[in-house]
Amino acid sequence: MIKAKPRTKDMPRSIIIDTDPSPDDAAAFLMALGSPDELEVLALTTVGGNVSLKNTTINTLKALELVGRTEIPVYMGADRPIKRDLITAEEVHGNTGFEGYDLPEPKAKAKSGFAPDKIIELVMENEPNSITICAIAPLTNIALAMQKEPKLAKRLQEIVLMGGARSEGGNVTPAAEYNIYVDPEAAEIVFNSGTPITMIPLDCTHKALSTDARLEKLRAVGTPHMEAFYHLLKFNRIFDQEKMNLDGGPLHDPTTIAYLLKPEIFKSKKVNVTISTDYELTRGMSVVDWWGKMNLPINTNMLYDLDSEAYYDLVIERLALASKT
Numbered sequence: 001m002i003k004a005k006p007r008t009k010d011m012p013r014s015i016i017i018d019t020d021p022s023p024d025d026a027a028a029f030l031m032a033l034g035s036p037d038e039l040e041v042l043a044l045t046t047v048g049g050n051v052s053l054k055n056t057t058i059n060t061l062k063a064l065e066l067v068g069r070t071e072i073p074v075y076m077g078a079d080r081p082i083k084r085d086l087i088t089a090e091e092v093h094g095n096t097g098f099e100g101y102d103l104p105e106p107k108a109k110a111k112s113g114f115a116p117d118k119i120i121e122l123v124m125e126n127e128p129n130s131i132t133i134c135a136i137a138p139l140t141n142i143a144l145a146m147q148k149e150p151k152l153a154k155r156l157q158e159i160v161l162m163g164g165a166r167s168e169g170g171n172v173t174p175a176a177e178y179n180i181y182v183d184p185e186a187a188e189i190v191f192n193s194g195t196p197i198t199m200i201p202l203d204c205t206h207k208a209l210s211t212d213a214r215l216e217k218l219r220a221v222g223t224p225h226m227e228a229f230y231h232l233l234k235f236n237r238i239f240d241q242e243k244m245n246l247d248g249g250p251l252h253d254p255t256t257i258a259y260l261l262k263p264e265i266f267k268s269k270k271v272n273v274t275i276s277t278d279y280e281l282t283r284g285m286s287v288v289d290w291w292g293k294m295n296l297p298i299n300t301n302m303l304y305d306l307d308s309e310a311y312y313d314l315v316i317e318r319l320a321l322a323s324k325t
């Protein structure tokens, strides 16, 4: 088990990234690996989401292998939500979840151990408030860890999650964004946990588009892994680009890493967020009390806007640095 070193203020921030790769997830965790002065990636934990747990794990290992970073431990987690059946999104991400560029089957394997247990182990064995979870998938693994270890929520430094929607509306139903829709019970546990949460909803990520110009800039770095990501991200934007009739598709998950690296490029507001779980029409809706009408506790730092040019420059800069090959 990789132990975070004793904390000093100039130490990189220790993070665990919980992920369901499609390419936007992989761009996020590779960006983090390209930022060693600011971030120490303790582990990647996989979950059933965009595609099956088997495929999200294979995609995680493929991405690490592409950049020669298979020293990063990968732990497999839940293959389905806490209470519901898994709803995957092959129509968006393709059958494997990693379409657009052929990568070889990974030689590396996931480590033994169930991801929620590993999250508990890493957090409880390191200094209090020294570990941040970046959640860029349905929140099942984190909720299971919180249920198993009641002390976990208060020991975490923060959860930075891509998910939810306020006035942008959902991308699975009119009410709900995918990561919250798939496992609303898990999201309810996380938002009610008392852990400091930074939420990056569609209201923000829909302003962070993989335009042709930005993808060409990414490709121009000229390294093999950037060429691969040019094709992976180009495929990954098709569904939203056609649906939303935009110049590009949203690059969702790297916003979590960009926030940890440059919070100043985002605009935020502290709000209460409540998750709808009990009514099918609003299943997975993240109800954002923007005007504080309900006098509910403030449980979320919501990012609602960003400097999209600065965001994409950061993505390209740090993704380019991920490779050790």
Ligand code: RIB
Residues within 6 Å of the ligand: 020, 022, 024, 025, 049, 050, 136, 137, 162, 171, 177, 178, 179, 252, 253
């Ligand atoms: O709604 C966007 C989220 O769903 C992102 O995490 C993307 O990877 C997909 O999982």
Ligand code: CA
Residues within 6 Å of the ligand: 019, 020, 021, 022, 024, 025, 136, 137, 253
């Ligand atoms: Ca994701």
